[in-house]
Amino acid sequence: KAGVTQTPRYLIKTRGQQVTLSCSPISGHRSVSWYQQTPGQGLQFLFEYFSETQRNKGNFPGRFSGRQFSNSRSEMNVSTLELGDSALYLCASSLGGVGNQPQHFGDGTRLSIL
Amino acid sequence: GESVGLHLPTLSVQEGDNSIINCAYSNSASDYFIWYKQESGKGPQFIIDIRSNMDKRQGQRVTVLLNKTVKHLSLQIAATQPGDSAVYFCAENIITGGYNKLIFGAGTRLAVHP
Numbered sequence: 388k389a390g391v392t393q394t395p396r397y398l399i400k401t402r403g404q405q406v407t408l409s410c411s412p413i414s415g416h417r418s419v420s421w422y423q424q425t426p427g428q429g430l431q432f433l434f435e436y437f438s439e440t441q442r443n444k445g446n447f448p449g450r451f452s453g454r455q456f457s458n459s460r461s462e463m464n465v466s467t468l469e470l471g472d473s474a475l476y477l478c479a480s481s482l483g484g485v486g487n488q489p490q491h492f493g494d495g496t497r498l499s500i501l
Numbered sequence: 502g503e504s505v506g507l508h509l510p511t512l513s514v515q516e517g518d519n520s521i522i523n524c525a526y527s528n529s530a531s532d533y534f535i536w537y538k539q540e541s542g543k544g545p546q547f548i549i550d551i552r553s554n555m556d557k558r559q560g561q562r563v564t565v566l567l568n569k570t571v572k573h574l575s576l577q578i579a580a581t582q583p584g585d586s587a588v589y590f591c592a593e594n595i596i597t598g599g600y601n602k603l604i605f606g607a608g609t610r611l612a613v614h615p
Contacts, residue, residue, distance in 0.1 A: 391544070420603075426508075430545075430590065430605035443600040477544050486594040486601025489535050492544035
């Protein structure tokens with residue numbers, strides 16, 4: 388069974404631009420969560436989608452948004468990029484949702500803001 | 502790949518020894534806990550999980566212990582191997598707004614020496 392796939396693996400943007408990251412969950416998984424990982428703040432929860440609906444959201448500004456499609460694939464968008472948005476963005480999927488089974492992570496998208 | 506944390510606590514062990522990685526969690530109402538392993542350049546990999554109605558769970562070469570009285574979680578790795586070198590994260594499931602989300606610890610770097 389294929390794992391969680393995130394594209395692209397690396398991305399370089401400049402301040403003020405916007406970016407869209409993509410995540411394909413494990414086949415059959417309906418829950419997709421996004422996390423930001425930085426050396427200073429560690430792994431921080433962004434949001435979770437389940438059956439195309441956002442179920443939970445972390446403490447991030449509205450510039451961070453996401454969506455989920457009917458095939459469970461998810462995208463995350465960050466608008467008006469800031470230097471502090473440089474991070475590894477991780478996507479995780481699970482069958483029934485957070486708190487019921489372990490989430491399985493992709494290898495992330497490394498976003499660098501110049 | 503880049504380091505996931507520049508100033509993480511480090512546990513150094515000799516190959517073949519047993520390793521114990523500790524984690525203090527914050528919420529006494531947390532009902533589900535997971536240990537992840539993250540190697541350089543990769544996403545977190547699920548190791549083992551435990552629910553709050555248990556105090557011990559064993560996997561292959563790994564054991565998780567849960568002490569709810571002092572809100573402490575530990576991961577024991579038997580016969581540690583060089584391939585176990587990685588950053589280890591504990592995560593607790595909390596419920597906010599009626600939905601679950603995972604809160605990750607800061608991580609511990611395990612260095613295995615031959």
